[in-house]
Structures are given as structure tokens and as C-alpha cells.
Amino acid sequence: xxxxxxxxxxxxxLDVMMTRDPNVLSFGEDAGYFGGVFRVTDGLQKKHGLTRCxxxxxxxxxxxxxxxGMGTYGLRPVIEIQFADYIxxxxxxxxxxxxxIRYRSAGDFSVPITIRTPYGGGIFGGQTHSxxxxxxxxxxxxxxxxxxxTPYDAKxxxxxxxxxxxxxxFLEPKRIYNGPFDGHHDRPVQPWAKFAQSEVPEGHYTVPxxxxxxxxxxxxxxxxxxxxxxHVAKAAAEDSGIDAExxxxxxxxxxxxxxxxxxxxKTGRCVIVHEATRTxxxxxxxxxxxxxxxxxxxxxxxxxxxxxxxxxxxAFEWHYFxxxxxxxxxxxxxxxx
Amino acid sequence: xRNRTKLSLRVPEPKHRxxxxxxxxxxxxxxxxxxxxPEIDAHARDISDLAFSLIRVLDKTGKxxxxxxxxxxxxxxxxxxxxxxxTRAFDERMFRAQRQGKTSFYMKSTGEEAVPxxxxxxxDRGDMCFPSYRQQGLxxxxxxxxxxxxxxxxxxxxxxxxxxxLPIMYSSKAHGFFTISGNLGTQFxxxxxxAMASAYKGDDRIAASWIGDGTTAEGDFHYACTFAAVxxxxxxxxxxxxxxxxxxxxxxxxxxxxxxxxxxxxxxxPALRVDGxxxxxxxxxxxxxxxxxxxxxxxxxxEHFTYRAEGHSTSDDPSRYRPSDEAKAxxxxxxxxxxxxxxxxxxxxxxxxxxxxxxEALDQVNAANKxxxxxxxxxxxxxxxxxxxxxDVYKDMPEHLIRQRQQMGV
Numbered sequence: 213x214x215x216x217x218x219x220x221x222x223x224x225x226l227d228v229m230m231t232r233d234p235n236v237l238s239f240g241e242d243a244g245y246f247g248g249v250f251r252v253t254d255g256l257q258k259k260h261g262l263t264r265c266x267x268x269x270x271x272x273x274x275x276x277x278x279x280x281g282m283g284t285y286g287l288r289p290v291i292e293i294q295f296a297d298y299i300x301x302x303x304x305x306x307x308x309x310x311x312x313i314r315y316r317s318a319g320d321f322s323v324p325i326t327i328r329t330p331y332g333g334g335i336f337g338g339q340t341h342s343x344x345x346x347x348x349x350x351x352x353x354x355x356x357x358x359x360x361x362t363p364y365d366a367k368x369x370x371x372x373x374x375x376x377x378x379x380x381x382f383l384e385p386k387r388i389y390n391g392p393f394d395g396h397h398d399r400p401v402q403p404w405a406k407f408a409q410s411e412v413p414e415g416h417y418t419v420p421x422x423x424x425x426x427x428x429x430x431x432x433x434x435x436x437x438x439x440x441x442x443h444v445a446k447a448a449a450e451d452s453g454i455d456a457e458x459x460x461x462x463x464x465x466x467x468x469x470x471x472x473x474x475x476x477x478k479t480g481r482c483v484i485v486h487e488a489t490r491t492x493x494x495x496x497x498x499x500x501x502x503x504x505x506x507x508x509x510x511x512x513x514x515x516x517x518x519x520x521x522x523x524x525x526x527a528f529e530w531h532y533f534x535x536x537x538x539x540x541x542x543x544x545x546x547x548x549x
Numbered sequence: 550x551r552n553r554t555k556l557s558l559r560v561p562e563p564k565h566r567x568x569x570x571x572x573x574x575x576x577x578x579x580x581x582x583x584x585x586x587p588e589i590d591a592h593a594r595d596i597s598d599l600a601f602s603l604i605r606v607l608d609k610t611g612k613x614x615x616x617x618x619x620x621x622x623x624x625x626x627x628x629x630x631x632x633x634x635x636t637r638a639f640d641e642r643m644f645r646a647q648r649q650g651k652t653s654f655y656m657k658s659t660g661e662e663a664v665p666x667x668x669x670x671x672x673d674r675g676d677m678c679f680p681s682y683r684q685q686g687l688x689x690x691x692x693x694x695x696x697x698x699x700x701x702x703x704x705x706x707x708x709x710x711x712x713x714x715l716p717i718m719y720s721s722k723a724h725g726f727f728t729i730s731g732n733l734g735t736q737f738x739x740x741x742x743x744a745m746a747s748a749y750k751g752d753d754r755i756a757a758s759w760i761g762d763g764t765t766a767e768g769d770f771h772y773a774c775t776f777a778a779v780x781x782x783x784x785x786x787x788x789x790x791x792x793x794x795x796x797x798x799x800x801x802x803x804x805x806x807x808x809x810x811x812x813x814x815x816x817x818x819p820a821l822r823v824d825g826x827x828x829x830x831x832x833x834x835x836x837x838x839x840x841x842x843x844x845x846x847x848x849x850x851x852e853h854f855t856y857r858a859e860g861h862s863t864s865d866d867p868s869r870y871r872p873s874d875e876a877k878a879x880x881x882x883x884x885x886x887x888x889x890x891x892x893x894x895x896x897x898x899x900x901x902x903x904x905x906x907x908x909e910a911l912d913q914v915n916a917a918n919k920x921x922x923x924x925x926x927x928x929x930x931x932x933x934x935x936x937x938x939x940x941d942v943y944k945d946m947p948e949h950l951i952r953q954r955q956q957m958g959v
Contacts, residue, residue: 281742
């Protein structure tokens with residue numbers, strides 16, 4: 213089985229689906245001949261042809277809108293929004309249109325599109341190349357929102373997203389495209405090839421949407437994370453010596469509350485970690501659901517470790533980023549509480 | 550700082566406000582038959598004059614003149630006239646239904662019927678329409694059952710979209726009519742995407758979309774024109790300039806500075822500007838654009854110059870912002886009257902036939918209304934049950950919606 217980093221795994225997912233289904237096509241800014249600024253669509257135009265993987269104008273609203281039109285025709289477009297920070301011009305088309313066309317037409321029309329976009333910080337991208345907007349999409353009925361944390365999951369989840377008959381927001385944690393960054397920014401990042409999750413089958417397989425993964429078993433407390441923060445949480449567990457059970461939820465909506473609740477009931481303590489700003493972040497929703505399901509099992513208040521409620525500050529990246537020290541501190545509070 | 554002009558802010562205002570006597574004598578209107586008809590493969594820049602003139606076929610006496618005369622047979626013209634009459638009768642009845650408290654909202658298309666009806670005739674049945682909210686004439690011309698439209702308006706137990714949408718937000722894939730959004734302009738670039746998909750698949754169907762003069766100011770207009778030009782999408786982009794966006798006149802959308810059709814030129818899109826109250830001119834301009842799109846030559850932008858003869862909706866009172874007799878003063882007349890006059894001039898129609906056709910339309914509408922009302926009207930709660938509101942959010946209902954449905958207790 214070949215070792216793939218996350219970019220190669222995503223590329224493979226697109227390649228597999230374009231080969232299997234002539235209705236799958238891909239477009240986005242710089243995503244055609246050049247293969248995308250992060251190289252995810254590299255080689256697809258050459259292999260599958262100009263009309264199946266092409267460049268789009270700098271027009272996120274137009275990219276999303278035309279994909280919606282294609283979806284209602286019967287195609288399964290996979291569009292790339294170059295950075296999640298650029299998605300807002302397309303927000304009306306996503307929220308008012310893609311998410312509601314099935315509903316408002318009582319199933320007469322549907323929009324089986326996948327919107328891929330790199331998100332998150334840790335790359336010195338400043339406030340326009342670092343945001344984590346997942347909560348904005350999670351709040352919208354009719355959308356599914358998915359975030360992988362490993363190359364294996366990235367490919368399997370992307371194939372599931374493309375095959376899904378509803379619109380899927382597919383957020384790619386760009387900081388871990390090349391290796392599982394654990395938040396220790398002063399240490400070199402190990403390439404994916406050194407980890408088992410880089411073993412990615414070349415052919416078709418799926419990872420189901422709405423199914424969380426327990427990525428580290430533990431008995432002291434439960435840490436709930438997604439994307440880059442899964443690796444930060446694991447590092448925090450090792451650094452702190454707290455035997456944390458780390459759950460990678462993989463899909464924000466639908467949310468696998470059964471796996472989360474099962475773990476919290478076992479450990480009695482819960483820390484939620486995300487890189488996005490705190491207020492009304494997705495952690496608030498997880499905390500609410502955990503207390504609904506696990507209130508009588510909780511031995512301490514639920515802790516949230518998140519980005520601060522500020523824009524992502526370029527020069528203060530590592531003050532903003534909730535690294536392993538901050539996550540470990542949250543874990544200690546949850547142990548003491 | 551010497552000799553500098555003191556700046557001042559300009560806010561455009563319409564020529565006439567309530568109490569003024571409407572006077573359109575200064576409006577530039579091409580003569581019927583005057584505007585040239587270029588070859589369908591003409592380059593946009595070589596026909597830019599068509600964005601500033603007005604394609605007209607019918608003259609004041611009802612004669613069809615010039616190169617844009619589509620020379621339709623009398624039977625087609627009669628069917629077009631009947632579809633307009635039916636649309637007008639439908640609008641009257643549904644407006645009254647709202648006033649009677651049987652539904653919450655309605656929007657008439659009075660004075661603008663020629664645009665959707667003539668265009669439905671010029672398009673093929675398989676072509677996909679992405680309408681705005683005033684193109685009910687498309688559905689009627691395509692033979693969609695009136696009773697289904699009314700079921701939707703009444704949100705009754707047979708509402709095809711299950712009580713989920715404001716009245717008139719129809720959806721019928723089978724009739725090539727895309728689900729109306731209510732958010733303005735979003736359908737314009739979606740139509741371009743549908744057309745791109747048709748081209749991608751080597752299909753022969755084309756798409757068409759409609760927005761109003763006001764909505765040209767949305768980014769979606771720019772997205773649609775850009776993508777349509779870049780990918781040479783087989784789509785017809787229609788701007789129905791009915792002079793009013795609720796209470797703001799077309800000048801607030803920039804209509805005083807240049808024509809809406811002229812927007813197309815900058816994108817490299819051929820742009821036609823047509824008398825929207827002239828059935829023959831609308832048909833001919835659309836036919837030109839259809840041939841161009843189906844010939845793989847790409848998109849056309851068409852401005853339909855017309856007048857919204859009534860209020861924006863049942864919630865609007867136009868006498869608050871424009872002279873109440875402005876519609877009567879509109880120099881391009883009424884589309885129904887003009888086509889009627891043309892057919893009578895051809896000795897293919899008569900006042901008696903017209904009166905009978907009007908009566909027939911009324912009977913059709915009344916029969917459909919009776920049938921629709923037997924399935925209930927808004928407020929009677931005859932929908933198939935509130936539990937259905939959780940359906941179609943996703944293809945398969947996820948856990949959290951199943952739990953919420955249980956919580957609602959239905």
C-alpha cells in the first residue's frame with residue numbers, strides 16, 4: 213500500500229471518482245492546469261481532460277453558483293475554494309441555495325456538490341489565510357460539514373462526500389497536509405510517510421460521514437477534537453501524562469454523539485478543543501450535547517480550549533493557536549474540577 | 550485648493566412622483582422595424598448598437614414590421630394570446646384570493662405577460678428555466694396545471710412543495726421550471742452552471758434565466774455574465790426591466806446611466822434590448838438567442854423593456870411612490886391589447902373571439918380554483934402533517950432530525 217500525504221490522498225480520491233463517474237468534475241481558482249495552490253488537483257486535467265478539471269475566475273460566488281446549477285442538472289461537481297477565508301462571497305449561494313434547494317422543492321431538485329477548501333492556521337497566513345469557519349456551516353440546516361485528520365480519512369471521507377446526494381462542505385486542515393503537526397511549532401514536523409495513517413489504498417473505499425473515531429484510548433478524560441487539533445490533543449496527552457481518550461469527530465454535521473457520549477460516560481470528564489474562535493464555536497454545541505447526554509456522569513465542568521475571540525493575528529500566531537501546552541492546561545483543569 | 554468644485558452627492562430620482570402628470574415623450578424609443586437583425590454568429594462588439602436601441606416589430610396599428618418579424622403562424626399567435634389572457638385571469642383571481650384571506654401573499658405579472666409567454670414559445674420544452682418571481686407565464690404557457698399552482702399558493706394538502714414556501718415560489722422539474730428562491734438573483738449564475746453542465750455532457754438543451762432591473766446590481770449578475778462569457782455557456786440571460794424594484798425606480802440600479810442590455814457588452818456577451826410589451830419582438834429576440842446558444846455560440850443577454858403595471862406584490866401600494874396613471878401613460882402599451890390588435894388586423898381574430906377567449910380563461914381559472922380550494926387554503930391546516938417539515942432537509946433523515954421530530958411530538 214503506498215504511503216500518501218494528505219494532498220496525495222485527496223488527489224487520489226478525486227482521480228478515483230473522476231475515473232469511475234463521468235459526472236464528477238472539478239474546478240476552482242488555479243485548480244486546472246496548475247493543479248491548485250496546494251497541488252490537490254495536480255495532474256487531473258492532464259489525465260482526465262480540460263473540461264473535467266479546469267480553472268475558474270476569482271469568483272467564489274460564481275464557482276459555488278455554477279456548481280449548484282451543475283448539480284441540479286445531474287453532475288457531481290467538486291469545487292475548490294482556494295482558502296476557507298475566501299468562501300464568504302459564496303456564502304449566500306451555500307446557505308440560501310445549496311442547503312435548501314432539496315427542501316424548498318420537496319425533493320424535486322437536489323444539489324450533490326462537494327465544496328473543498330483548505331482551512332485553519334499554523335502556517336503564518338495571517339487573518340485571511342488561517343480561519344476556521346466550520347461553525348458557520350454547521351449552523352445551516354441542509355449542509356454536511358466534514359473535516360479529516362489523516363490521509364486515510366481524507367480520501368475515504370472525500371469519496372463519501374462526492375457520492376453523497378447532499379451538499380458537503382469539506383474542510384481540509386492545511387497545516388497537516390504534509391505531516392501530523394502536533395502544535396510543537398519549534399520542532400520539525402514528521403512527514404506522513406512515517407505514520408500508519410498514510411497507508412492509503414490506491415482504489416475506491418469510503419469512510420462514512422457522521423462516524424467519529426477514537427484515536428487514543430484512555431480512562432482519565434475525553435478530549436474531543438477534529439482536524440489539526442486531533443494531533444495537538446494527542447501530544448497534550450503524552451506531554452501531560454494524563455491518560456486522555458482522544459476522539460476525532462471527523463464530521464461536524466452529522467455529529468456522532470453516540471461515540472462522544474459513550475466515552476464521556478466512561479471517563480466522566482470532557483475537554484473540547486478547536487482552533488476556531490470560542491464564542492458560538494462548534495465546541496459550544498458539543499458541550500451542550502454532552503451535558504444533555506452525560507450530565508449525571510460528569511465529574512467536572514466541560515472545558516473548552518480554543519482560539520481566542522480575535523482575528524487570527526499574523527505575528528502572534530503561536531499565542532493564538534491552542535497548542536499542546538494550552539490543551540494540557542485545559543485537561544488539568546478538567547481533572548481538578 | 551483654488552478653483553475646486555465643491556462636491557455634492559447625487560441621489561437619482563424618478564421623473565414622476567404621485568401627483569405628477571406622467572410624461573414619457575422624451576423617452577428614446579426606436580421605430581418598429583427599424584433595428585437591424587444581425588447573423589446569429591455576430592461578435593458582441595459588432596452589434597453593440599442593439600444594446601442601446603429597442604427591437605420592435607408591432608407598430609401602433611398592430612402591423613408587424615421589419616427584419617425581426619418572426620412570421621409566426623396565426624395559430625401560434627392565438628395560442629400565445631390565450632396563454633397571456635390565462636395568465637392575466639389567473640393573476641386577478643389569486644390577487645383576490647389573497648384579499649379574501651385565503652393565502653398570505655401574491656404577485657401579479659400584469660403588463661409583463663409577453664415576456665415569459667413569448668419566451669416559453671421560443672424555447673424548447675426540454676430547455677431549463679431559472680425564473681424569478683414574475684414569470685408565472687412560463688408555467689402557464691408550458692401547460693402546468695393551474696390547480697397545482699393554486700395548491701402551492703394555498704399551501705393546501707396537495708401543495709407539491711408541502712407548505713414550505715411562500716406563495717408563487719413554484720417548482721417543477723418536469724416542466725423545466727427551477728425552484729424559485731425568493732433571494733434575488735441567485736438563479737442567474739445557477740442557470741449558467743446548468744448550461745455548462747449541458748455543454749459538458751454534449752446535450753442539446755439550453756438554459757434561460759430571468760432577473761429584474763433592480764437585481765442587476767447584485768454580484769450574482771456579474772458572476773453569471775462572467776461565467777457565461779468565459780465558458781461560452783448555452784444560456785439566455787434575461788433582464789426584465791419593468792422600471793420598478795418595489796418602490797425604487799430603475800435609476801437606483803444604474804438604469805439612468807446606461808441601458809441594462811449594455812452591461813453585456815463589457816463581458817463580450819451579445820446584448821439585445823427589446824420592447825417587452827411586443828409579443829413578436831420578444832419571441833424574435835429570444836429565438837435569435839436560442840439559435841445562437843443551440844449552435845454552441847454561447848450566451849445572450851436580453852433586456853426586456855416593459856412596465857410593471859401593478860404593485861410589486863399584495864403587500865405593496867404603488868400610489869405611494871409613483872403616479873397612479875403611469876401605467877396608462879406607458880408609451881409601449883399593453884402586450885395583450887397589442888397582440889390582439891395584430892391578430893385582428895390579420896383577420897385571424899375578432900372582438901367576439903377575444904371576449905369568448907377571456908371568458909374561457911376565466912372559467913378555466915374558476916374551475917381550477919374550485920378544485921384547489923377543495924384541498925384547503927392557508928390557515929385551514931390541511932397539510933399532510935407537520936412531521937413532513939423534517940423531510941427533505943437531507944436525502945436521508947439524520948439522527949438529530951429524527952430526535953427533534955420526536956421532540957415536537959408529531
